Amino acid sequence: MPTILELSQLIHLFLKNPYHTPNFEYLSVPEYKTMIEAIIVDDEIKAIQSLSWELTNFSDEIHVTASFTDPFEALGHLEKNTPDCLFLDIEMPTMDGFQFIQKLTNKDFPVVITTAYNQYAIKALKNEAIDYLLKPIDSDDLKDTITKIKKYKTKNYTAEHLEKILLNFNTNAVHKKITFNTDGKLVFLESNEILYAESDGNYSTIYLVDGHKLVLTKKLKEVNELLPTDSFFRIHNSYIINLTKIKEFLKTDGYVIIKPNHKIPVSRQKKSDFLDLM
Numbered sequence: 001m002p003t004i005l006e007l008s009q010l011i012h013l014f015l016k017n018p019y020h021t022p023n024f025e026y027l028s029v030p031e032y033k034t035m036i037e038a039i040i041v042d043d044e045i046k047a048i049q050s051l052s053w054e055l056t057n058f059s060d061e062i063h064v065t066a067s068f069t070d071p072f073e074a075l076g077h078l079e080k081n082t083p084d085c086l087f088l089d090i091e092m093p094t095m096d097g098f099q100f101i102q103k104l105t106n107k108d109f110p111v112v113i114t115t116a117y118n119q120y121a122i123k124a125l126k127n128e129a130i131d132y133l134l135k136p137i138d139s140d141d142l143k144d145t146i147t148k149i150k151k152y153k154t155k156n157y158t159a160e161h162l163e164k165i166l167l168n169f170n171t172n173a174v175h176k177k178i179t180f181n182t183d184g185k186l187v188f189l190e191s192n193e194i195l196y197a198e199s200d201g202n203y204s205t206i207y208l209v210d211g212h213k214l215v216l217t218k219k220l221k222e223v224n225e226l227l228p229t230d231s232f233f234r235i236h237n238s239y240i241i242n243l244t245k246i247k248e249f250l251k252t253d254g255y256v257i258i259k260p261n262h263k264i265p266v267s268r269q270k271k272s273d274f275l276d277l278m
Contacts, residue, residue, distance in 0.1 A: 035061060035062065035063040036061055036062040036063065036084045036085060036146070036149055036150065036153065037063055037065045037083045037084045037085075038055060038062055038063065038064050038065065038083060038084065038085050038086070038087060039064070039065060039066045039067065039068070039074070039077070039078070039081075039083045039085075039086050039087070040052065040064060040066075040067040040068070040086075040087045041067070041068050041071055041074045041086065041087070041088050041089060041092075041097075041100065042067075042068075042069065042087075042088075042089035042092070042114065043069050043070075043071075043089060043091075043092040043093060043094075044069070044089070045069055047089065047114075047135070048067045048069070050136075050137075051087060051114065051137065052064045052067065054137060054139070054142060055142070058139060058142055058143070058146075059146055061146070061150075062146060062149075065083065066081075066083075070094070071092055071094060071095040071100050072094070072095070074100070075100070075103055075104070078104060078105075078106055079105055079106060082106060082108055082109055083109050084109060084110075084149065084153055085109055085110050085111070085112060085149045085152075086109060086110070086111045086112065087112050087114050087133075088100060088101070088111055088112065088113055088114065088129075089114050089115060090113060090114075090115040091115060091116070097113060097115070101129075110129075110130040110131075110148070110149055110152045111129045111130065112129060112130065112131045112132070112133060112145055112149070113129045113131070113132045113133065114133045114135060114137065115132075115133075115134065115135060116134070116135040130148050130149070130152060131144070131145045131148050133145060177189055177190060178190070178191065178194070178226060178227060178228070179226070180206065180214055180216060180226070181216075182214050182215065182216050182217075187214060189206075189208070191227075191228060191231045191232075191242065191244070192209070192242075192244065193208055193209050193210070194206060194207070194208060194209070194227075194232075194242050195207045195208060195209055195241075195242055195245050195258050195259070195262060196239055196240060196241045196242060196245070196258055196262065196264060197220060197223050197224075197227075197239065197240040198220075198238060198239055199219070199220035199237070199238040199239070201219075202217070202218075202219055203215060203216065203217060203218070203219075204216045204218050204219065204220050204222075204223045206223070207262070209245075220234070220237075220238065220239075220240060223240065224240055227240060231243055231244060233270075233273075233274060234270065235256065235264060235265075235266050235267065235270050235274055236264065236265050236266060236267045236270060237267060238265075239264050239265070241256060241258055241264055242258070245258050245259045246258060246259075247259045247260075247261075249266075254266045254268075254271070
């Protein structure tokens with residue numbers, strides 16, 4: 001498990017600089033005792049049987065939970081199930097392995113390419129595969145592949161584990177901050193770091209005091225639910241402002257000036273409520 005010192009240092013780093021993406025690799029994490037669940041997709045049943053035998057006999061840490069000779073059936077299965085890894089043949093008559101990867105809607109697992117043709121190696125690695133096995137599969141190569149799968153799984157566990165720690169930490173009222181999930185990372189902000197939020201259809205942009213912007217895949221209504229009501233007000237269908245950052249209210253023109261000089265419109269419907277707040 002990570003030490004208290006490691007966690008406190010990492011949490012301090014997140015809170016001090018939310019734009020920093022930390023290196024998770026130095027954290028120690030519990031060693032995996034669970035089986036690695038694998039799926040095999042190959043149009044040749046003998047190839048599936050051979051690889052299944054090698055995986056089962058080579059390591060007691062990997063278990064083949066499903067296998068498919070029909071890539072379309074495999075795609076349907078993977079829409080509802082997430083394995084720890086996928087062993088995928090390239091040369092299949094109805095759909096080749098690269099087409100298969102492109103059709104995957106769930107890519108939250110490593111892909112290992114298996115083929116009898118070594119000319120696919122570079123293309124395999126460019127198509128999000130973590131490794132490449134040439135048939136007939138060599139036991140040493142398979143050993144290296146299993147090591148890569150375990151590293152991938154451990155890295156994902158570390159990131160998910162840390163995210164839970166940070167979210168739990170942030171629920172404590174002593175260090176409560178506004179949490180945004182963007183670009184695969186959590187960003188923790190104080191109210192006074194935010195100037196305003198602007199709608200862009202199904203997206204929203206958060207404008208910060210330091211000049212940075214956060215683009216969120218959330219509608220402005222969803223963003224509004226994350227912001228404390230004592231500091232923020234939806235002044236327009238397209239804008240939420242930080243009330244503490246108001247510099248001027250231009251009553252005749254129907255605008256507010258947010259520090260240092262951002263001009264934000266006030267909608268007619270919101271004008272009365274806004275004046276009551278002020």
